[in-house]
Amino acid sequence: MSLREGPFGDIKAPLRWTALAAVAIAMVLAAALFGNAKRMGEGAITRAREAVDQAAEPVGYVLSAPIRWVEAGDSAVGDYLFAASQNARLKAELRQMSAWRDKAIALEEQNARYRALMGVKTDPPIPMVFARTVLDSRGPFSNTRLADVGSDRGVIEGNPVLSERGLVGRVLGVSRTASRILLLTDPESRTPVLMPRTNARAILTGDGGPSPRLDFLRSHDPVRAGDMVLTSGDGGVFPRGLPVGVIYQGVGGDWRVALYADSSAIDYVRILLFRDFSQLIAPGDLGPKTLPSAMTEEPSESIIGPPPATPTVKPAPPAAPKTAPAALKAKPGSAPASPASASAEASAEGAPR
């Protein structure tokens, strides 16, 4: 029996209002999706995004192949036609670079001596993988790229991404064979940076335009046009010292950064397999493996027990000194203070700091 012949056959809903109701339902669904949307992390949407990224990566690779061939052909023709002028320019650059090389060698040797004298620990080299970007989003609301390496090459969320000239962004999501890169220009991007000239810190904030702005600058006159910007390493997402760009003053008077990475096509990128600062040092080196004894104001009493490294120390007699005030007595369940820990604390207090 069709609907027209049934009991609801006489019901006539105006199609325009029904369509508007459908619009309302779709908007509620979209708002719910947007409210729960996360660009990183777990969830069904993230898994869907990873699946689409993984499927789009070979498509983007194939679609961009003819363009790469044209660019390669154009480059070859240009190299052939302008070989003589390029040769002269490269010779001039080589002469300049030779002088810089000698200076760099001298500075490197000097640096090594200073480090040895001061006992400075330098960061170990960070492993990296090379990738090609195959898809690109350039709008004002999102700036991301899709790279053709993924978790099968060790890439994880948060890894910094560099082009041949400077920092590009960080990995936002990873599937098995593709990675989504959040560019520094994306409105969601926040990058802690520093200006080495003044050691001033700031947050580099993307806004969908080509030049992100510097927020949260402190102190008087901390920057000026032409200052170099590096990652500060604050927060542990990026290692310290990655080149970012050069400062200039925007039209509205705010400080902005012309990104080094923007001066060339970001076709090939390096993804640093940098997790956080814990990979720069051996695990467990950050502090003692056992807690020191914490003393109350009464040197003879302890809130927690002595470290287990001294099991031979005999426990204090069960009777507490009668002179100790009741409020400073050890809490129930805590071990009484040992003479060894008390003397250690006393000597620590007397030691120069």
Place this chain on the structure above:
Amino acid sequence: MAPRARASGGMTSRLDPIRWLGLPALLCALASLLLAMPIRVLGLQLPEPVFAMAPAFAWAVIRPSILPPFVLLALGAFLDILWGAPVGLWPLVLLTLYAPVLAARPFLIGQDFAVLWGWYVAACALAFGTGYAIVAARYGVAPNLVGLGWQFLATAALFPLSWRLIERYEDADVRFR
């Protein structure tokens, strides 16, 4: 219905959902994918118009229907995933374009090319304004107006595609003429 549509000059077609909704949506997805290539011509990046706004406007003008809002929901979610935006942003933007055009449909049907283009530009401006407000509220950063302007202009230039879709299907169902 189909013979009547053919009798009106051969430019119109029957309102088969696959043809008036599915095919344009698929073409929009493919065009967006194609323009997402990381290409620079003379050092400049390619424009990134929102192709889906053209059929969103046309669908609202052609006839009221329950299906287009959900097609726009799916198409917007695809754009979010393709462009790496938070899922839900582009569905909201597209539906913000669709809803007022559907409400104003009685004023739009039968208008000529230039008038409809004006309405399309106004609807796009409203939709981009909504996107601007949503992103600014979510991230606490006002998106770059220059980038927004370029994307808006590139999208506004797509109206001939919308017009072609309207011409092809607006007489397909005489109940909504």
